[in-house]
Structures are given as C-alpha cells and as structure tokens.
Amino acid sequence: MSQIDTTGLDVLVLGDDGRGISVELTIAIDVATRSIVGSLLVPKRTGRTGGTGRWAAGRATRSFDTMQVVAQTTAPLPARPGWAPETFMDGSDLPFEDLLAADPRFAGAAARPVIKPETLVIDHGSPFISADFTRACHSLGIEVREARLRTAVDKAIVERAMLAVKTGFSQYLASYTHHRLDLRGKRVRKQPLWTIPQLQELFEQWVVLRWQQTPHAALRSPFTPGLRLTLNQMYAALVSLRGYRSTTLTAQENRKLLPTVWVRVSRKGFQINNRTYNLDRGKLDLFRGPSGIAAQQGRWEVHYSPDHPEVAWLFNHRAEPGTDPWVEVPFIHRRLLKDRWTEETWDQALRIHLAAGGSRRDEAAVTRATARLLRDLATGPSPTAARPSPRAAAAVPRPALPTPTTKPYADGLPPLDPDSVRPFRSLDRPAGELFDTPEPVRGAGLSLDDFLASLPGLHPPGPTDPGPVGDNNCRPTPDTTQGDSSTGSPPPSNGRQGDDR
Numbered sequence: 303m304s305q306i307d308t309t310g311l312d313v314l315v316l317g318d319d320g321r322g323i324s325v326e327l328t329i330a331i332d333v334a335t336r337s338i339v340g341s342l343l344v345p346k347r348t349g350r351t352g353g354t355g356r357w358a359a360g361r362a363t364r365s366f367d368t369m370q371v372v373a374q375t376t377a378p379l380p381a382r383p384g385w386a387p388e389t390f391m392d393g394s395d396l397p398f399e400d401l402l403a404a405d406p407r408f409a410g411a412a413a414r415p416v417i418k419p420e421t422l423v424i425d426h427g428s429p430f431i432s433a434d435f436t437r438a439c440h441s442l443g444i445e446v447r448e449a450r451l452r453t454a455v456d457k458a459i460v461e462r463a464m465l466a467v468k469t470g471f472s473q474y475l476a477s478y479t480h481h482r483l484d485l486r487g488k489r490v491r492k493q494p495l496w497t498i499p500q501l502q503e504l505f506e507q508w509v510v511l512r513w514q515q516t517p518h519a520a521l522r523s524p525f526t527p528g529l530r531l532t533l534n535q536m537y538a539a540l541v542s543l544r545g546y547r548s549t550t551l552t553a554q555e556n557r558k559l560l561p562t563v564w565v566r567v568s569r570k571g572f573q574i575n576n577r578t579y580n581l582d583r584g585k586l587d588l589f590r591g592p593s594g595i596a597a598q599q600g601r602w603e604v605h606y607s608p609d610h611p612e613v614a615w616l617f618n619h620r621a622e623p624g625t626d627p628w629v630e631v632p633f634i635h636r637r638l639l640k641d642r643w644t645e646e647t648w649d650q651a652l653r654i655h656l657a658a659g660g661s662r663r664d665e666a667a668v669t670r671a672t673a674r675l676l677r678d679l680a681t682g683p684s685p686t687a688a689r690p691s692p693r694a695a696a697a698v699p700r701p702a703l704p705t706p707t708t709k710p711y712a713d714g715l716p717p718l719d720p721d722s723v724r725p726f727r728s729l730d731r732p733a734g735e736l737f738d739t740p741e742p743v744r745g746a747g748l749s750l751d752d753f754l755a756s757l758p759g760l761h762p763p764g765p766t767d768p769g770p771v772g773d774n775n776c777r778p779t780p781d782t783t784q785g786d787s788s789t790g791s792p793p794p795s796n797g798r799q800g801d802d803r
Contacts, residue, residue, distance in 0.1 A: 304339065304419035305460035306330040306371065308363045308427060310346060312468060314477040316495040317345060318679060324479070325498065326363050327467065327505070328371050331460045332417045335536045336518055338463070338509050339417045340374035342367050343502045365432040366608055369559050372439060376418050376549045378411035379510075382503055389413060389510045395534040397541060405548040412510045415537040418549050421445045423457050434561050441558045442551075471508050557605050557615050557628060564601035567616075571631065574606060575645060576652065578665060579614050579631040586631070589616065604631075608645040612636045635669040641676045651675045 308328040317323040323345050330340035344367050381389055392398045394413035402408045405416075422444050424430035431448070439446050449456035472478055473485075477495050480486045496504065517530035523539060531539070551559075565572035567589040571580025580586065592600030606614040613632050621627035651672035652662070660667050 303333045303421045303423065304330050304375070304417070305333065305423045305457040306340075306368065306430070307425060307457060307460040307464060308368075308429065309464045311343070312472050312479050312481075313475055313501065314479055314490055314495055315343075315345075315501055316497050322477075322491050322495055325501065327464075328363055328368060329460065329463065329467075330371050330375055330419070330422075331463050332415070332419070333459055334540060335415065335417070335533050336459065336463070336521065337415045337417060337533045337537060338513055339415060339419075340371035341502075341505060341509065342371050342374075343498055343505065345498065363427075363429050364608075365429045365434040366561050368429045368435050369438045372419075372422070372435075372442070372444070373551070373556075373559055376416070376442070376551060378405070378407050378416050379414045379506065381410055381412045382506075385412070385507060386511070389507060394515070395532060395538055397538050401541075401546060404546050405550075407548075407550070412506070413514060413534060414506075414510055415514075415534070415541075416546075417537075418442070419444055421447055423447050423449055423460075425449050425457065426451060437562070438559045441555065442549075466513075467505075470512065471505065475504075554626075554628060560605040560607050560615075563604050563606070564598045565604050566601050571634070572602075572604065572616075574604065574611070574614060575648065576662060576665065576668070577611065577648070578634050579604075580634050581629075581631055586616075586629075589618070589629075593619070595619075610642075611645050611648065612639075612643075635666055638666070638669045639673055639676070641673075641680070643672055643676060647675060648672055 306328065308326055311325050311327045313325060314322040315325050325343050326346045328340075328342050328344070329338050331338050344363050346362055378391075387393065389412050391401075391408060391411045391413045396413055396415065398408065401416075420443075422439060424446060426448060429435060430446075436446055454461055473480070475496070476493050477490055478486070479490055514533045517532050518536075519530055521531040521533065521536040523529065523531060563574055565574070567586050569590065571578050571586060573579070589602055593602045594600065595603075603617040603619070604614050605617065611633065613630055613636075616629040616631055618627045618629060648668070651674075652668050654675065655664075655668050655671045656662065660671075662668075
C-alpha cells in the first residue's frame with residue numbers, strides 16, 4: 303500500500319519569466335518501508351489578474367503530474383551526471399546484484415527502491431479524483447482508495463513525511479519562505495534562486511542520501527527488535543521475502559497514462575486546445591464517422607502529452623487483434639516551431655496574440671507568436687532595457703497638464719521703483735520683554751566675555767580659580783550685586799532658558 307499527497311514546499315524558485323514563484327511537491331510514499339518512490343515539483347498558482355479571472359502565474363498540480371509520480375514507482379531513478387558516488391545503488395544497502403539480474407534498468411540507478419503499489423490512498427483533491435488519474439491507475443492494476451473527508455489519520459504517513467521534508471530539506475534552502483516571519487529567510491526575493499529542474503535534482507539527491515539512509519523508529523526487524531533499520535535496509539529485508547518482478551511499461555501502456563480528450567474527426571482533422579491535428583492524403587477518413595461509443599456521443603479517444611504536444615495519438619478501438627491500435631497524428635504547423643515547446647508556452651503565446659488584437663482561429667499566427675516567445679525566453683532580457691517594477695507597471699498614468707496659451711510673465715511690465723516698496727514693520731517692543739516669565743533674566747548685566755567666563759567647564763581651573771563645581775567649600779561667595787551668575791554654576795532653571803544674548 304502507498305499514499306500520495308500534494309503540498310506547498312515553502313520555497314521560491316525562478317520561473318520561466320524570470321520572476322520568483324512558489325512550487326508544489328507531490329510525493330508517493332510506501333507504507334511498509336516509508337520509502338519515497340515518486341516525486342515531482344511543479345509551479346504553484348500565485349494570484350489572479352485584475353478583473354479577468356485568469357491566473358497571473360503558475361499552474362498548480364494537474365492530473366497529468368500525479369500520473370507521472372505514479373509512473374515513477376514502476377521504474378528505477380537514474381542517477382544524473384555530477385551526482386556523488388554515495389547516491390548510486392551499487393554502494394548502498396539495497397541488493398543491487400540481485401535487482402540488476404532481475405531488471406537491467408538498475409544499471410546506473412540511484413539508491414531509491416522500486417515499489418509498484420497495489421493500493422493507492424488519495425485525498426479528495428481535484429488532481430486525484432479526476433477520471434484520467436483513476437483510469438491510469440486502473441490500467442496499471444492499482445486500486446485507488448479515497449481517504450475519508452477531514453480525516454488525516456487515513457493517510458497520516460504521507461502527511462508526516464511532508465512535514466519532515468519541510469523541516470529537513472526546505473528550511474536549509476536560501477529561498478525558504480515560512481508563514482512565520484521570524485523563521486523566514488532575509489531578502490529572499492533578492493537572492494539567487496534555483497530553477498525547478500535544479501530544485502527537483504536537489505530533492506532527489508536529498509531523498510537518496512538523507513531520507514532513504516536514515517534509521518526510522520517504526521522500521522524494526524522481528525529478529526532484532528532493538529535495532530532501528532533504515533528505509534533501504536527494510537526494503538532489502540522485505541524484497542528477500544516477497545521477491546522482485548520487473549514491470550517495464552510498453553509504449554502503448556505509457557500512452558494510456560497520458561491525458562485523454564474525446565474529439566470528432568472531420569476532413570480537416572481534429573482540434574486540441576485550439577490546435578489542429580491531421581494526416582495527409584485522407585488517412586483519417588476512417589475516423590470521420592461516429593465511433594460507436596454511446597457514452598461519449600460517438601467521439602474518438604485521443605491521448606497527448608502536455609509536455610510534448612507536437613503529436614497526438616488516436617486510439618482505434620475497432621482495430622483487429624494483433625495490430626497497432628494507435629494512430630500518430632502530428633500538429634499541422636509543427637514545422638514553424640524549431641525549439642521544444644509545451645502546452646503552457648502555447649497558452650502564453652495565445653494570450654499575447656489575443657492581447658495584440660489577433661484572432662483565435664489564426665493558428666499559424668499563434669504558432670509564430672509561440673516561436674517568438676521561445677526565442678525571447680532563450681535570449682533572456684536585454685541588459686540595456688530597464689525593467690519596470692510591478693508597482694510602477696500597475697500604476698495608472700497621470701493625465702498631462704494643459705499647456706498655458708500665454709506666458710505667465712508677459713513683457714511690458716513697468717520698472718520697479720525702490721521708493722515705492724513698503725518695508726516690513728519692525729518690532730514695537732524690546733526683545734527682552736517678549737517673554738513673560740517671573741524668573742529674573744540671568745546674565746542681563748554681564749558682558750559676553752564675563753558671561754562665558756562664568757560658565758563652568760569652558761576654561762581649565764588655574765591656581766587662583768575656584769575648585770570643582772561640586773566642591774562647595776572652595777566656591778567663593780557670589781556677589782549680591784550681580785545675582786546668582788557671578789562665578790559659580792547657575793541655579794536650576796526648571797527647563798527654561800533666559801535671554802543670554
């Protein structure tokens with residue numbers, strides 16, 4: 303039995319448009335060994351555009367992504383170039399020689415087990431309850447079992463594994479974003495970010511080096527109950543009891559895992575997402591009539607890959623036994639696209655084409671817009687072009703001020719007469735009388751030099767000068783004719799300042 307789930311990874315990555323976006327992680331975990339046997343990272347939806355109802359960026363997890371995770375459980379994980387020698391299966395706790403003798407695909411594989419689930423526990427998310435996902439699992443002989451609503455214990459193992467991924471993998475990345483600000487990295491969006499393929503490889507290496515080789519408290523052998531086993535050791539113990547059987551999928555079985563669309567075939571072919579697929583010389587005339595499937599109103603079954611939509615495969619359920627029931631049908635404008643493209647690229651180019659005033663039916667123009675978009679993505683942004691900020695781009699432009707018809711200072715003004723200038727009136731009372739205070743003004747009878755000399759700390763004490771300010775025995779008696787401001791420190795003024803000018 304295995305469990306599968308999807309959650310946000312709390313990590314920012316670099317999107318195809320050069321902006322930082324969030325990602326979602328989908329994993330499939332085996333209950334008996336706690337091994338992660340399938341994983342996939344996809345962009346996450348970030349928001350909607352104003353008033354249009356369309357998603358601004360990202361796409362979230364689809365049923366096609368979950369089917370890819372299920373397909374990973376049936377094949378070994380190939381080690382990438384540049385991976386450490388510790389990631390290979392031949393040096394791990396897995397029975398490499400026995401597995402290689404049963405399945406030659408283990409040559410050069412990473413140390414991750416291959417476990418085809420018999421039962422798959424899912425939640426009620428839209429990618430898992432879709433007809434494509436259920437049909438793909440049934441084609442592989444996998445039973446799909448739905449967990450109860452709002453009952454986390456039905457798939458508690460994968461829920462706990464998701465938490466362990468965030469605490470053991472996500473928080474050590476420079477682009478980690480936590481919902482708590484005290485646990486979030488500083489200036490995350492201004493740091494270099496990983497791309498989705500790079501982050502996918504990092505996670506797969508973490509699974510091989512950390513997750514699969516860490517002892518687990520729930521994995522114990524009945525012969526040595528006091529010894530905790532790693533996930534690979536538990537798999538080695540169970541595969542020696544149950545054995546291993548290769549489940550290599552054929553090309554026809556792989557096509558069954560692709561998304562399904564039901565179409566009507568005409569003289570011009572059939573359409574998938576505003577793209578026309580057809581064969582030359584009337585090779586699709588056999589399918590121009592109804593298919594005979596009453597549940598689909600006589601339409602035909604077609605499979606295609608969103609990651610490689612240049613061709614589609616039409617399934618002929620009327621084919622004779624022993625013949626190939628699949629008919630490969632290409633996109634009619636595929637020669638205009640020299641680079642590899644996906645359905646997301648096509649959708650983005652279609653939005654650009656429609657925003658420029660183009661027609662949705664002009665497939666050749668949309669194809670050329672897709673080619674231009676691929677070239678722009680390959681070259682990157684221009685170093686001289688200034689990239690406007692999102693706030694400046696969303697700001698409403700201000701209307702221009704009207705241009706005055708006449709000059710503000712017209713010629714022909716009379717010359718200025720200085721005698722006619724009226725001066726500003728002066729004060730009608732002395733400055734000392736402007737402050738109404740009952741306290742006497744300090745320093746009113748002193749000159750500037752005497753007043754500065756009376757201030758403490760301005761001059762070093764000489765042989766005849768009084769002692770420190772705090773020494774009251776050495777301070778001379780102040781002169782009563784000059785108040786309290788002769789030589790000693792002035793008395794406290796309660797925060798007010800007199801007229802010392």
